[in-house]
Amino acid sequence: MTYASTVSMKVNGERRDLEVDNRTSLLDALREHLHLTGTKKGCDHGQCGACTVLVNGVRINSCLTLAVMHDGDEVTTIEGLGQPDNLHPMQAAFVKHDGFQCGYCTPGQICSSVAVLEEIKANLPSHVTVSLTERTRISEAEIRERMSGNICRCGAYSNIVEAIVEAAGTRA
Amino acid sequence: MKFETPAKTNPIDNLKVVGQPIHRIDGELKTTGRAMYAYEWHDPNLHYAYGYPLGSSIAKGRIKSMDVAAAEAAPGVMSVVTTLSVGELGKGKLNTAKLFGGDEIQHYHQAIAVVVAETFEQARAAASLIKVEYQEESGTFDLAEAKMSAVKPKDTDGAPPDTAVGDFDGAFYAAAVSMDETYTTPDQSHSMMEPHASIALWHGDELTVWTSSQMIDWWRSDLATTLGIDKEKIHMMSPFIGGGFGGKLFLRSDAVLAAIAAKATGRPVKVALPRPLLVNNTTHRPATIQRIRIGADKSGMITAIGHESWSGDLPGGGPETAVMQTRLLYAGENRMTAMRLAELNLPEGNAMRAPGEAPGLMALEIAIDEMAEKLGLDPIEFRILNDTQVDPEKPERPFSHRNLVGCLKLGAERFGWNDRKKPGARREGNWLIGLGVAAGFRNNLVMPSGARVRLGNDGVVNVETDMTDIGTGSYTIIAQTAAEMMGVAVDKVGVHLGDSRFPISAGSGGQFGANSATSGVYAACVKLREAVAMRLGFNSDDVVFENGEVRSGNRSVPLAAAAGAEGLVGEDTMEWGDLTDTHQQSTFGAHFVEVGVDLATGETRVRRMLAVCAAGRIINPITARSQVIGAMTMGVGLALFEELAVDTRRGFFVNHDLASYEVPVHADIPYQEVIFLDETDPMSSPMKAKGVGELGLCGVSAAIANAIYNATGVRVRDYPITLDKVIGDLPEVA
CATH class of the missing domain: 3.30.365.10 (Aldehyde oxidase/xanthine dehydrogenase, molybdopterin binding domain)
Known part of the structure; x- marks a missing residue:
């Protein structure tokens, strides 16, 4: 381990000190070092979204960023959102609407969904936002557009959108 | 149990649990990231090593030499196992192309080495240092070009390549209205979200493998054949699978490489196929060229229907059976279907969803x-x-x-x-x-499917079968089946899947999984019901299992009490008679x-x-x-x-x-x-x-x-x- 660094992150509210190979992605730091395997490796190239986590409240593909770039950051993974018997409302909505099948893209879908609602609330426009001068509103079109970086090969999209709409507490 | 005559009324028909919209029993595990997939099994007492595979950069030929000195000298590297150093290996019965071993290259990105290192980063870096010298041979890669040399293949699962009824040519020529068109479908990829991945660990001559497999027994048998060991020495587990769509029906190279790398290093080794390797290393749905001719009379009745299909595969492979539905879907007195298979040196063509x-x-x-x-x-x-x-x-x-x-x-x-x-x-x-x-x-389709059902003295029913859940809902429908049969609520049923220690099931494929595997659970539950009735001295003909109780006449006993201190077990395999032959x-x-x-x-x-x-x-x-x-x-x-x-x-x-x-x-x-x-x-x-x-x-x-x-x-x-x-x-x- 010639090219290693120490990094300190707050992961799911808990401070974690790690010594990692500088080449270690945030994804592999979570999965292989911290054994938080809820965050999934689908492509390791930023193409599928399965590794989506929240860093300082913003969603990112954890495979596209190195762990050493996150010293001092706050990382929230699927394990930090909720646990069995104490589900986050988005997790509960996914179960209710059967917004998954094999489950492998699911943690990424859920982390992304949580962030999408925040992005809309913060009035960040997307490709389908009709007007930049009016407030961005939650709609199925906005959700579909903003979730399109999270691939679900089982094809649960129609159910996922229903789950997100319900979790948003809005009839779109 | 053998299913030989049409089903009569049985406990499933109560539909208290079966047929009900019950949410997935593994839903909380999957939505909270607690469901463990192949690469994720972690025992803090084990010291895992990482294997990184290398694929061939030619499609056909031989490897003349491999220089692994730089890779072996790279930081953290414990072993470099190459397809040359390992020598010839067996080939699984269900594999067309070999997965590893020997100098022959049958397709692009065929696995030719695995580098084992202390970390993933070290193994990946070292794999890029391997130098390979090939003797490349020319191959055939274009279906349209190879179409003319395509031949009549052997039967596919008992179905002949060609069928004909009546006088197709005459009727088509004479038809009042007719059409004759050619259609093409391209090669397609399963692209499931979870890449193929395995962890392997040896204890003496016994091998434990966590993998991502739709068919536990097929994989276990073919891994044994590939490694030249006794199947009984392999313990294989695949409780959660991140999608398959046919791409995980047959043993793949990740399991072979992990097993060989673990043997070489004496360590548990994790191997996942990198996404860019996956498409050419594994299987795909082959492209087709299809000609369809239909003739009809003026009223619209089909008088002639013909469907021909051309596809390609590696030597020893089979056709994409694209004419099968035309044999059954529409009426018409005069008909023909034909499949022709060209030899192509592309990666292995095989089943993808609805092959x-x-x-x-x-x-x-x-x-x-x-x-x-x-x-x-x-x-x-x-x-x-x-x-x-x-x-x-x-x-x-x-x-x-x-x-x-x-x-x-x-x-x-x-x-x-x-x-x-x-x-x-x-x-x-x-x-x-x-x-x-x-x-x-x-x-x-129906497949033999076995299960074991245990009744504990807490009244909980536990089902064990090597059936897999690839996202289809097997966990949930098996729980529903056992709940209905034993007269308990779904939350009183535990379901344990994807483990070679459990009875061999249908597995997941060909849309046979749900019907076959639940029928296996049905058969095992019938055995358990008989055991319960016998222990209670009930006449098994009139015994009713309902609301956590067993009733016969005016006697009623809690199911938990019937289990006794040691519990009761029912095990059986559903087998099938000829109803699929006599009836389509x-x-x-x-x-x-x-x-x-x-x-x-x-x-x-x-x-x-x-x-x-x-x-x-x-x-x-x-x-x-x-x-x-x-x-x-x-x-x-x-x-x-x-x-x-x-x-x-x-x-x-x-x-x-x-x-x-x-x-x-x-x-x-x-x-x-x-x-x-x-x-x-x-x-x-x-x-x-x-x-x-x-x-x-x-x-x-x-x-x-x-x-x-x-x-x-x-x-x-x-x-x-x-x-x-x-x-x-x-x-x-x-």
């Missing part, structure tokens, strides 16, 4: 649309006119239950089919709008699609989708519906985007990742509706159920193609229907 029917219906159901138009008939009317209740090739053989007509009629009503206009006649702004329909058809068992559907095609760009957007399915009893309407909408989604991909681009010079699939092989994303998929006809099929099993996982894909893509035609008047017969194939013939923009 045969999916690409076959992509062609046939456009042809039916074209023929209906020639006849001046509505395409639904044309299909209903030519419905058959018997196997058209063997009229003495009836369908067990067939309600394709019901699917078409109900779908037409619900979708607003009557609003469909002539091609190119409906415009909304810059969008041309069209409706399309296609029949869905996929056979109901199939599932049916009607797919309806509305598309918009941009007048200026030719871009197609799917606006609405409906599937109506007739597939026997639906064991769980939630998970079954999800199967169907997922298949409809895949059907959008196959219709509009999905195509493995072949480099016909170097012999590989160029777009071998998830960015360049385009699968549908959220923005591509509208709200999807599914209706299941309320029916049972007592010929299929005691569950009276059939499969839906592949039916949902069968016909969708053709319905989209037909909708594009209805929107634009442009008929595209080569999938995927990308905008370049549409734009040239679009009407002038006004």
